[in-house]
Amino acid sequence: MRDLTTLPKAHLHLHFTGSMRSATLVDLAQRYGIRLPAALLDGDPLRLPPTSRGWFRFQRLYDAARACVRSGDDMRRIVDEAAADDAAEGSGRLEIQVDPTSYAPFLGGITPAVELVLDAARESSARHGTEVAVIVAASRLRHPLDARTLARLAARYAGSGPGEVVGFGLSNDERRGDTDAFAHAFRIARDAGLASVPHGGELLGPSHVTEVVTALEPDRLGHGVRSGEDPALLDDLVSRGVALEVCPASNVSLGVYQDAADVPLRALVDAGATLALGADDPLLFGSRLVAQYETARHVHGFDDAALADLARSSVRASTAPAATRERLLAGIDRWLATPAG
Ligand SMILES: [Zn+2]
Secondary structure, three states: OOOHHHOOEEEEEEEOHHHOOHHHHHHHHHHHOOOOOHHHOOOOOOOOOOOHHHHHHHHHHHHHHHOOOOOHHHHHHHHHHHHHHHHHOOEEEEEEEEOHHHHHHHHOOHHHHHHHHHHHHHHHHHHHOOEEEEEEEEEOOOOHHHHHHHHHHHHHOEOOOOOOEEEEEEEOOOOOOOHHHHHHHHHHHHHOOOEEOOEEOOOOOHHHHHHHHHHHOOOEEEEOHHHHHOHHHHHHHHHHOOEEEEOHHHHHHOOOOOOHHHOOHHHHHHOOOOEEEOOEOHHHHOOOHHHHHHHHHHOOOOOHHHHHHHHHHHHHHOOOOHHHHHHHHHHHHHHHHOOOO
């Protein structure tokens, strides 16, 4: 078995606050005199029911973590540590997702908040060697006009390299908000050349995925695992080239599947889907990127050739420039050509 931390890969589903190291959260909470909920301190992955109540609890914990981020320096630290942790796990390309609205109050607006994250992404890329690009994400809980404002802002920094905005997302509870109402924002983003990367197909099944695909024309779906419940839909996603950002630990923590073995990794791959494994919110779900590949290996029986294919798939699903993709793909070939230890 080859070392999965040296397998080059791209990490396409990681949220800014959720990427935080537990130790950093504790440090920030102490600095600001904030008492953290026990569930954020016990080191155990969350286990929630797949209901609105379960999501509410997840959101409360997420908000508690976010409340500990109170300055530009805190934000720079989070980006830098995410880049360092990704670099240590073989990720050559991180596309980190952030909703700048939450951080606007202490930075003087959403524009400086985005600019700070982009600047931190640029610096961290140079420092750690993992390219960090940014996905600006709107929230289903906010007004669709806010999403348009964010899309216009994201469009101003559109690019493909480190420290540039590469995509536009839509996050929070899939059961909330009217998907169609966000179509305009996604059109603005797509017109600017940004990838459309909304969440969909984790908490809700095929009919919701169809809604998201129709309204938001995704290049990738955040999660999308439940697309497999409708083989015709999955075929359609495969033929449209819509990649799935699959996050096994997240699925289990949020109760979408009882057990890691129930995540339909094998079925999605067999159907020809382009997968990119991601950690989503390591702070809450208790595992980072390599752990998702370990799940594929140990729980789903992927051998090294199949794991290399997953890594290739993540690189192809990324928005990285051709030179980066070629470099990472060549690295994957080299990894597989090295005799297994
Ligand atoms: Zn997510």
